[in-house]
Amino acid sequence: MESLKVLVVDDEPNIRDLLSASLRFAGHQVSVSPNGNDAINKIVELQPDIVLLDVMLPDISGFGVTKKIRGMGIETPILFLTARDDTEDKVAGLTVGGDDYVTKPFSLDEIMARISAIMRRTGKDAAPGSVIRVGELEINEDAHDVSVNGELVDLSPTEYQLLRYLATNPNRVLTKAQILDHVWEYDFNGEMGIVESYVSYLQQEVGPNLL
Amino acid sequence: MESLKVLVVDDEPNIRDLLSASLRFAGHQVSVSPNGNDAINKIVELQPDIVLLDVMLPDISGFGVTKKIRGMGIETPILFLTARDDTEDKVAGLTVGGDDYVTKPFSLDEIMARISAIMRRTGKDAAPGSVIRVGELEINEDAHDVSVNGELVDLSPTEYQLLRYLATNPNRVLTKAQILDHVWEYDFNGEMGIVESYVSYLQQEVGPNLL
DNA sequence: TCCCTCTTTACAGCCCGTTTACAGTTAGTT
DNA sequence: AACTAACTGTAAACGGGCTGTAAAGAGGGA
Numbered sequence: 001m002e003s004l005k006v007l008v009v010d011d012e013p014n015i016r017d018l019l020s021a022s023l024r025f026a027g028h029q030v031s032v033s034p035n036g037n038d039a040i041n042k043i044v045e046l047q048p049d050i051v052l053l054d055v056m057l058p059d060i061s062g063f064g065v066t067k068k069i070r071g072m073g074i075e076t077p078i079l080f081l082t083a084r085d086d087t088e089d090k091v092a093g094l095t096v097g098g099d100d101y102v103t104k105p106f107s108l109d110e111i112m113a114r115i116s117a118i119m120r121r122t123g124k125d126a127a128p129g130s131v132i133r134v135g136e137l138e139i140n141e142d143a144h145d146v147s148v149n150g151e152l153v154d155l156s157p158t159e160y161q162l163l164r165y166l167a168t169n170p171n172r173v174l175t176k177a178q179i180l181d182h183v184w185e186y187d188f189n190g191e192m193g194i195v196e197s198y199v200s201y202l203q204q205e206v207g208p209n210l211l
Numbered sequence: 212m213e214s215l216k217v218l219v220v221d222d223e224p225n226i227r228d229l230l231s232a233s234l235r236f237a238g239h240q241v242s243v244s245p246n247g248n249d250a251i252n253k254i255v256e257l258q259p260d261i262v263l264l265d266v267m268l269p270d271i272s273g274f275g276v277t278k279k280i281r282g283m284g285i286e287t288p289i290l291f292l293t294a295r296d297d298t299e300d301k302v303a304g305l306t307v308g309g310d311d312y313v314t315k316p317f318s319l320d321e322i323m324a325r326i327s328a329i330m331r332r333t334g335k336d337a338a339p340g341s342v343i344r345v346g347e348l349e350i351n352e353d354a355h356d357v358s359v360n361g362e363l364v365d366l367s368p369t370e371y372q373l374l375r376y377l378a379t380n381p382n383r384v385l386t387k388a389q390i391l392d393h394v395w396e397y398d399f400n401g402e403m404g405i406v407e408s409y410v411s412y413l414q415q416e417v418g419p420n421l422l
Numbered sequence: 423t424c425c426c427t428c429t430t431t432a433c434a435g436c437c438c439g440t441t442t443a444c445a446g447t448t449a450g451t452t
Numbered sequence: 453a454a455c456t457a458a459c460t461g462t463a464a465a466c467g468g469g470c471t472g473t474a475a476a477g478a479g480g481g482a
Contacts (some may be wrong), residue, residue, distance in 0.1 A: 070228045075235060091388040093397065096319065097232025101388070122236070143382045156470055194472055200430055281481055405461055411440055 004028045007048040009039040011058050018186060019052060022108050036060030043069050043076065052116060058172045077118050098122040109165050110155040134167045137206060153205050162198050215239045218259040219252040222269050229397060230263060233319050247271030254280050255286060261326060264290045288329050309333040316396040320376050345378045348417060364416050373409050
């Protein structure tokens, strides 16, 4: 994925920092905004490629921001950040027109994957193929399918996310902490042993290919 | 379907935004208009391939707009947007001559399907086949009937719409929110559980083919 | 030998998807 | 207009599989 101009809008400094650090590390140009009005200004001014927009903001809601900028004819794709509870009912229209949403607490890898998906769908990015290949391993990001030597293997959601993260960082030593930070939700409060368990599951199902 | 020039005419900003975002995302060039007079100007000026025209407008009714432009010899096909009540009497005769109508509140998928149907009928589009085939599943979009291995199955309207949406996105992971946003009417305010229920109905009737 | 770390296996809780049942509403018929 | 049938949407019951923890097994280094 090419370098993108990303605007992160959230009132919680922790989230802003987490996202901006990760996005910057991924090679993007990041701007941040703590509230709705400021976000509108920055969107008009900076013309970002994508906006990460918290729904719950102190002044104007994320939906309000969206209405405002759409009314100005700005079609920048938006990735909404919503609380788990709001999800059920207020989702109407969130996934329309290339937009999408993730629920808090999210995992970093999920955010990155969604951004890629949006850029792919809206054609802004030069279709980096939605298939990841590492050796005899093949991951289809649309179908969330994994195959080894053409043979499909059945993975649980967490297993898939983990494998995807490993596959996007081949030939690289990753610490358990890094894996935990990327694959698990940011408020995960458990033992690191879970990483070891899941790596073990994967090795049994896809064979000892990477690490 | 090729890229089309679409004009969306509605006085409610929400509807305009919803439609323009979706249509743009589908690869079309979209212009919008908030009333009848402006719409007439834009139709003459832009010569769109199709017009999505609300019947109830602040100045001239959608029918008035139609009369006016037809009087000028403009034969652009029109998809009328009408309120649920108006349907029976006023809409009579609307479906002749390539025009059609949908009632508010509509679902996005229905709008897209109607546009495809119109373009197919008026021959502007290179007949993208009105039959969807996925594995042993066959969906006839003209007759709205579905067959598995040549055997007809009887589906309710909602079931048909859902199956159609799933069939047009094969081998792709779809979230409940995406399905809800595309298949159900835009003002649906209920639980997402309904998606699960209907998916279950489908699996019983067409067998576990896709997802 | 002991200790430390990585790997694997076992297991309990629980979340989530599936299915079924049911009430409310609509549509179609006589 | 009343009757019937069917469809939509909600809710509750069910079951399975996934998640996360803990403990046993295996290897290496000092």
